[in-house]
Amino acid sequence: MTLCLPAAGRPYALAIFLEDWVELREIGEFGLIDRIRKWTCTHNPALLKGIGDDVAVIESGKKVLLITTDLLIEDIHFELNWIDPFHLGKKALLVNISDIAAMGGTPKYFLISLGLPRNLSLSFISSFYRGLKDGAKRFGVDLIGGDTSVSGKIIVNICLLGEGKRGSLLFRSGAKVGDDLFVSGTLGDAALGLKILQKNGPQGKPRGLIQRHHSPSPRIQLGQALARHHGATAMIDVSDGLLIDAHHLLAESGVGAQIWEDRIPLSNLYQKWIHLFSKSPYQFALSGGEDYELLFTARPEMRQKVSELALSFKIPITHIGKIVPKSEGLHVIGLDGEKYSPARLGFEHFK
Amino acid sequence: MTLCLPAAGRPYALAIFLEDWVELREIGEFGLIDRIRKWTCTHNPALLKGIGDDVAVIESGKKVLLITTDLLIEDIHFELNWIDPFHLGKKALLVNISDIAAMGGTPKYFLISLGLPRNLSLSFISSFYRGLKDGAKRFGVDLIGGDTSVSGKIIVNICLLGEGKRGSLLFRSGAKVGDDLFVSGTLGDAALGLKILQKNGPQGKPRGLIQRHHSPSPRIQLGQALARHHGATAMIDVSDGLLIDAHHLLAESGVGAQIWEDRIPLSNLYQKWIHLFSKSPYQFALSGGEDYELLFTARPEMRQKVSELALSFKIPITHIGKIVPKSEGLHVIGLDGEKYSPARLGFEHFK
Structure with a gap:
């Protein structure tokens, strides 16, 4: 392993001096991870993926x-x-x-x-x-x-x-402009389940939403099938929330995305209960975490294949947006047809 | 993986009821690890070593x-x-x-x-x-x-x-009655270094002992050589203290040991400073942790080979005892020639 000093050519002593004045809360979790990447770059050829994906390869x-x-x-x-x-x-x-x-x-x-x-x-x-x-x-x-x-x-x-x-592996990088953006299952249930627990305690209802908070369903077989058939180009699991995890995938792929709010998959329970907890019907689906569904991109010619996988695994897969050039960033087309850039993507440690 | 219920045949509901009354402090760290082993036994043939050694294989x-x-x-x-x-x-x-x-x-x-x-x-x-x-x-x-x-x-x-x-790997198990017991380096320095820090602060002296507390020297090359040449029969690193780590090695090997106090290797600095911190000159060497030296057993015919390894790696290796039948337990021959069984082996979490 070759370990590199932080950012070659940067005035090192000055950087350290400045760091004395910066607290973690100012740079946040993702600012910290960016710095860790700079501090610890490596040139080991056996390491196919290091810091940047959730999983090292x-x-x-x-x-x-x-x-x-x-x-x-x-x-x-x-x-x-x-x-x-x-x-x-x-x-x-x-x-x-x-x-x-x-x-x-x-x-x-x-x-x-x-x-x-x-x-x-x-x-x-x-x-x-x-x-x-x-x-x-x-x-x-x-x-x-x-x-x-x-x-x-x-x-x-x-x-x-x-x-x-x-x-037969998929990474966060790999999405290309023109790809479709898909998500498995429904979104927001786990975050709404947690809200219900916090408001109504362990005996709160409905149990179905609380269950989604307590027992994630990792999509192992679907993930393997998407990777094996080269059906997808990039993939991430929705752990911190749709927007923030989409942001991670886009950043690693060097692209932007458009997400269609009206296509975001919501469960019947979510739709029935959300109005008691939020004025914004998509709040938890967009920014609530812990869904543990798969968010992935695929070439448009793979739509039939993606539908077949959804049928064979009995897991809904929804086409929720498309990959656009990086310059367009991550934006959402709201229910009213207006385009907006979300002010806050989701939860971030330290901030 | 076959996961087993805790202790087959044991009245399970009763056991759970009783567990409600037991706190961690009562069973201690090693009591907990024993239970975890029972709770989570596995039959995967690819798993050569699981819970019980510090390292899974x-x-x-x-x-x-x-x-x-x-x-x-x-x-x-x-x-x-x-x-x-x-x-x-x-x-x-x-x-x-x-x-x-x-x-x-x-x-x-x-x-x-x-x-x-x-x-x-x-x-x-x-x-x-x-x-x-x-x-x-x-x-x-x-x-x-x-x-x-x-x-x-x-x-x-x-x-x-x-x-x-x-x-070419060594485990905690493998020691046989009649084997010699060896340790690398010197013992007690790191624990004495910590005491000095606690008493005299970061500017405390001597620096050499504090250095042993701050910067362990993992014995990678020596460990590899001992394993490669089949020079040793069992090995563990001294992280929690000589007596307690010896106890772990003995328990996994199903044997006992006799340790000769007068043979325990002490550094010059340790000998010079120990009297300021303890009446018992061997206290930190026997029960202080964080030495990160190798404790290993070898057949008596390997003594020459062990000496050669010590010379070639420039690391002192000392013959500090012998493996005896399990029935004799772990005992120490004190400086006065009297045999004693240590009342307290070393640090244990939760207790």
């Missing part, structure tokens, strides 16, 4: 190794008021599996680091592990190791390994 | 893949009063590299999950990354991904991947 013989990691912290990513230990364990694993799904890979093994308060009951931890096992069994993955530590708040870090074939 | 074509993870939490594992961000970043990586060293593997890639307070300065984070890069460069490893989140306390989780050859 390494050549390993005939196959490629996929690795992703996700840090969950109590009261930041979850609150024990809104999720029980079984679903917390299960979800911690499934969100990582969704990252592998978004590349078209197969999840295989995971390690879990747990920070746990000293006074936590063993029954909490055994429920957590039952949830973890339930998710692991469903996707055929093995828990192979981890670390445990005492901690004030609960901390869960999972590192998931998967595998794929070099020619 | 997976078959991957001709090579085996090694994976380890380590969670560090501010005010639990480190305090910003005692370590600067450069050394924190470096050490977070090196402690994982030490786990790979203890198997005789080669570290290759790592992911880092960071929880960071919103008001942390960018200069802190760039120093942290410079330390990380410094450690990465020294051992030829690549940063390939990670996750970032806002957090109250600083959280660092590294997941390190390495590789090895199937016949």
Whole structure:
């Protein structure tokens, strides 16, 4: 590995001096990730994808190794008021599996680091592990190791390994002007489910929306099929929200996109309940996170193929927009037919 | 993967009921790990080592893949009063590299999950990354991904991947009655260095001991040589303290050990300064953690070979005891020639 100094040619001492005055909240999560990329560039030819995608891709013989990691912290990513230990364990694993799904890979093994308060009951931890096992069994993955530590708040870090074939993987980069933009499933349900939990407590209704918040459905088989048939050109999972994840895909592909609000897929439950929680019917569908659906681009000639995949996997896939030149940015055509650029894309840490 | 219910045949509902009354502090870190093993047994033939060693081992074509993870939490594992961000970043990586060293593997890639307070300065984070890069460069490893989140306390989780050859790896299991017990380097320096920092602050002296606390020296080449030449039968790195790590090795091997106090290798600095911090000259050498030296067992006929390796790598290796039947447990022959069983082995989380 060749590790590079931050931004070659930049006055280094001056940069460090200036950094003393900058706090994380000013640059935000994505500003930080950009800097980390500059600080830690690498020239290892076996590394096919590093920082920039959710999953790192390494050549390993005939196959490629996929690795992703996700840090969950109590009261930041979850609150024990809104999720029980079984679903917390299960979800911690499934969100990582969704990252592998978004590349078209197969999840295989995971390690879990747990920070746990000293006074936590063993029954909490055994429920957590039952949830973890339930998710692991469903996707055929093995828990192979981890670390445990005492901690004030609960901390869960999972590192998931998967595998794929070099020619059968999709990345965030790869979208081209003229491509269609698709999304699987329906959007906004998980975020609305969380709102219901926060307002009405664990016994809140409808259960269907709360269920979407508690139990994501990573689209492993659909992701593999899209990657295998070269049906898609770029893909990402919708974890932070449609707009912000679309923004990530566009940034890595060097393109813009137009999204049609009236095409965004909403569930019946979402449509029935959204008016109690927001004046804007698309708010959670556009900017709410944790849907764990697949957002992908494909050439227009693949529309028939995409429809066939939707039918064969019994997962709705909706054509919600198109890829446009980078200069046009990311914009939405609202219900009224007016074009607008969203002021806030979605959740960002530190800001 | 076949996931097993906790302890087949055990009255499950009753067990869950009882667990409601048990807190983590009562069973401790190793009690928890034992339960996790029971909760999550697996029968995947590609998994050569899972929970039980610090490193998981997976078959991957001709090579085996090694994976380890380590969670560090501010005010639990480190305090910003005692370590600067450069050394924190470096050490977070090196402690994982030490786990790979203890198997005789080669570290290759790592992911880092960071929880960071919103008001942390960018200069802190760039120093942290410079330390990380410094450690990465020294051992030829690549940063390939990670996750970032806002957090109250600083959280660092590294997941390190390495590789090895199937016949050239050492595990905690493998020690046999009659084997010699060896340790590399000197013990207790890092723990004494931390005590000096805590008492005298960052400007405390001597720097050599503080340096041992800040900058571990993972024994990658020595570990590989011991594994390659089948010079050793079992190995572990001394991260939590000599006695407790010896206990882990013995438990996995199903044997006991006798350790000779007068043979425990102490540095000149340690011998000069220990009396200011402890009445017991071996306290930190026996139970202080963070030495990151190799503790290994070898057949007596390998003594010459072990001496040659020490000479060729310029690392002292000391014969500090012998493997005895399990029934004799882990005991120490004190300076006075009396045999004793240590009451407390070392640090354990949750207790």
